[in-house]
Amino acid sequence: MAEQTVPPLDLQPLNTNTNDPPTDLKSRMKASYDAIAPRYNEWTIPHSTTRLHYLNQLLGRLPITTTVPVSVLELGCGYGVPVTQELLSHPNFSVTANDISSAQLALARARLLPDPPGPGHGQLTLLEGDMLALDFTPATFDAVVGMYSIIHLPRSEQVDMLSKIVAWLKPGGWLLANFAAEELPEREVQNWLEEEKGWMFWSGWGSQGTMEKVREAGLEVVVQETVEDAVDVKFLWILARKSDSSK
Ligand SMILES: C[S@@+](CC[C@H](N)C(=O)[O-])C[C@H]1O[C@@H](n2cnc3c(N)ncnc32)[C@H](O)[C@@H]1O
Numbered sequence: 001m002a003e004q005t006v007p008p009l010d011l012q013p014l015n016t017n018t019n020d021p022p023t024d025l026k027s028r029m030k031a032s033y034d035a036i037a038p039r040y041n042e043w044t045i046p047h048s049t050t051r052l053h054y055l056n057q058l059l060g061r062l063p064i065t066t067t068v069p070v071s072v073l074e075l076g077c078g079y080g081v082p083v084t085q086e087l088l089s090h091p092n093f094s095v096t097a098n099d100i101s102s103a104q105l106a107l108a109r110a111r112l113l114p115d116p117p118g119p120g121h122g123q124l125t126l127l128e129g130d131m132l133a134l135d136f137t138p139a140t141f142d143a144v145v146g147m148y149s150i151i152h153l154p155r156s157e158q159v160d161m162l163s164k165i166v167a168w169l170k171p172g173g174w175l176l177a178n179f180a181a182e183e184l185p186e187r188e189v190q191n192w193l194e195e196e197k198g199w200m201f202w203s204g205w206g207s208q209g210t211m212e213k214v215r216e217a218g219l220e221v222v223v224q225e226t227v228e229d230a231v232d233v234k235f236l237w238i239l240a241r242k243s244d245s246s247k
Contacts, residue, residue: 020186021154021186021203022188022201025201026100028199028201029100029101029152029200029201030101031199032192032197032198032199032200033099033100033101033104034102034103035103035195035198036192036193036195036197036198037078037079037101037103037104038107039193039195039198040078041081041104041107044148046230047148047229048081050229050237051147052083052086054147054178054223054237054239055083055086055145055176057176057223057239058143058174058176059086059090061174061239062142062143062174063092064090065092066091067092068092069092069093070090070092070093070094070142070143071093071094071096071140071142072087072093072094072095072096072141072142072143072144072145073096073136073140073143073144073145073168074087074096074098074144074146075098075131075134075144075145075146075177076099076100076131076148076149076150076152077097077104077105077108077126078099078104078108078149079104079107079111080097080107080108080111080112081111083145083147084097084108084112085111085112087145088112088123094123094124094125095123095124095125096125096127096141097124097125097126097127098126098131098134099126099128100128100131101128105128108126109126112124113126131146131149131153131161132157132160132161132164134164136168137168138167138168139167139168139169139170139171140168140170141168141169141170141173142169142173142174143169143175143176144168144173144174144175144176144177145175145176146165146175146176146178147176147177147178148178148235150177150178150179151178151179151202151203151204152200152201152202152203153203154186155184155185155186155203155204155205158179158204158213159213159217162213162217165217166217166219166242169242170242171242171243171244171245172241172242172243172244173241173242174239174240174241174242175214175219175239175240175241176237176239177237177238178235178236178237179204179205179235179236180202180203180204180205180206180235180236181204181206181233181235181236182204182234183205183206183209184203184204184206185203186201186203187202187203188200189201206236207224207226207236210238211224211236211238214238214240218243219240219241219242220240220241220242220243221238221239222239222240222241223238223239224236224237224238225237
């Protein structure tokens with residue numbers, strides 16, 4: 001088999017003269033991931049070790065026992081491997097997994113909800129749509145996870161997303177997510193992963209700015225690490241907690 005090229009992610013700001021994201025960002029994002037889901041999912045396999053490393057840090061802080069129910073929201077779950085799958089391996093977990101791409105959710109459904117029903121059925125709800133448009137009762141979740149997904153929101157929306165996440169978390173609940181480590185007003189690429197339909201958008205406040213936004217949203221940061229991914233891009237990983245006394 002011919003060796004596949006691995007193009008770098010190259011998260012350098014492109015549009016230096018404007019900070020306005022495209023008005024049709026969400027529909028273009030959906031169309032892109034609908035088109036490139038299999039390619040992305042294969043390309044990103046080398047990042048699974050990092051995902052599981054941080055997921056394990058979260059799991060170590062949640063009750064892993066059949067007697068205590070744990071409710072987790074995953075934002076931009078992709079096809080659910082390895083993160084949703086690992087969450088579902090704990091029988092006391094119920095997982096609400098969201099993604100804007102119907103192709104990604106179809107792949108997740110095939111992987112995680114096989115027919116006939118197997119383990120994990122009854123624990124998983126798949127929700128299609130923009131994560132920012134989700135609506136939950138306050139204090140619903142013990143943890144919210146967003147891996148390589150919140151970075152696809154314009155950075156002003158990342159602040160709005162953090163506020164929503166904090167409201168949805170129970171007191172003492174956890175956020176695990178990664179963000180662009182470099183400050184990135186916006187970055188658009190036309191053919192990401194050398195895919196003709198691979199238009200892509202990322203944004204971020206950089207490590208210091210993101211930390212400030214996370215704290216301003218009302219979370220205490222417990223883990224903050226900048227990690228270089230397999231593609232020469234640095235991400236800020238954070239594990240942060242809502243205080244026990246918050247409403
Ligand atoms: C880089 S992939 C990461 C997928 C998965 N979390 C992982 O770690 O492999 C980003 C995912 O976020 C989804 N996504 C992008 N923008 C989104 C949005 N506004 N709301 C919900 N999902 C979104 C994409 O469809 C895609 O599946």
